Amino acid sequence: MTKDIATLLLALLLCQLLLLSHLTIVRDTVLGRRPEVRLLLLVSLAMAVGDLLLALRTQLSGPFWLVISNVVVAGGVRLLAVATRQLLRGQGADRGDLQSMLLGAAVLSLLVLLSAPYAWIVTWVSLWLAQPMLCIALLVWRQGRGRERALSMVLLGGLFALGGGLGRALEAHLGPERADSLLQPASVLTTWLFLVMTFGALAAQIGLLMASFERTALQLEQMATTDGLTGCLNRSAAHALVGHEIERSRRDSRPLALVLLDLDHFKQVNDRHGHAAGDAVLRGFAQVVRSRLRHSDIFGRMGGEEFCVVLPATDRAGAHEVVDALRHAVERAAVAQTERGETLRVTVSAGTVIFDPTVERLTPSPDQLFARADMLLYRAKHAGRNQVQTSGWVSLNPL
């Protein structure tokens, strides 16, 4: 390998330009509008300009360009740390970032003005660049575990860049040869350290972009399957899962209960206390139900004040017991409060249909099972509300 940092800088510049064009193209998409992705666009821009200035060091020589090129690169690296913090903590740039930039630039300018040895300048710049990388690695290590998988690339890139930076700082003093310009490194080791540092930072940039992409995809998936008001599954997601559960129940020969829950006289809540109070009641009701379900149960909002619950591996007696306990819990709970401090209570009616593949040879479709549960719910309403009607799906007599 030749000691050619200019070629490395050119390769790095091309990578940054590619990343920059990608980030510019996606600027107006859901991904591009995320704050950390907007910051990443600035990171790429700063890195590309910085790399260009460093690569042109023979043309743009002199103390001014030395300071400017390093300040621009340091700004890019600092913004990368801010973007990481934005993704993991939702916090943007703060006073500490500005202070660190000003201090770094001031010390560098002083070293250049005092014509300090080149090794001192390299040491200072390397430490200045390594510090945000340490912040990135610590942040991802502490707060990124169990979150987006691409964060491991940010951690790895951050550690490489940190190692490269510290290595350069040490090598500038302890290395056998002395260099006096970035473009004419003293040894192959210098080139390697520079490569590890710069491409580590690039890997962290790409990792952060991928992590934002993962987060966006997850949020879109959640929005597509979740009811915004109550946090339950929405109608189509619940319907699809009922289909899966019927199939699983048939395959495993285990019973399955589908429950339709409908709040009683909910219109009166809206009429007396207003729509906002009605919304609060729906949220409170959903919380009461959710707190009493198992992790494997399915809870969805079918629309308005009607909800569904799927209890896998639950027979008729078990389902009736669970649903009646739910009904009782709702009856007892203060599900919401009005702005005037009045406590709101509601009751709920339920229709529970059981599909037991060991006794019923016909496997229902989700629509058939929902229709039966609806029939039972109607019976519960008709019989006076605040009660549960339970039946097997084939054995159910038509009204």
Ligand SMILES: Nc1nc2c(ncn2[C@@H]2O[C@H](COP(=O)(O)OP(=O)(O)OP(=O)(O)O)[C@@H](O)[C@H]2O)c(=O)[nH]1
């Ligand atoms: N606040 C609020 N109200 C809603 C929402 N969706 C539907 N509703 C209201 O829920 C009420 C449902 O009324 P009905 O279908 O007559 O049912 P009910 O009053 O509960 O009567 P029964 O079911 O027969 O006991 C209507 O007033 C709808 O406007 C919502 O998201 N928020």
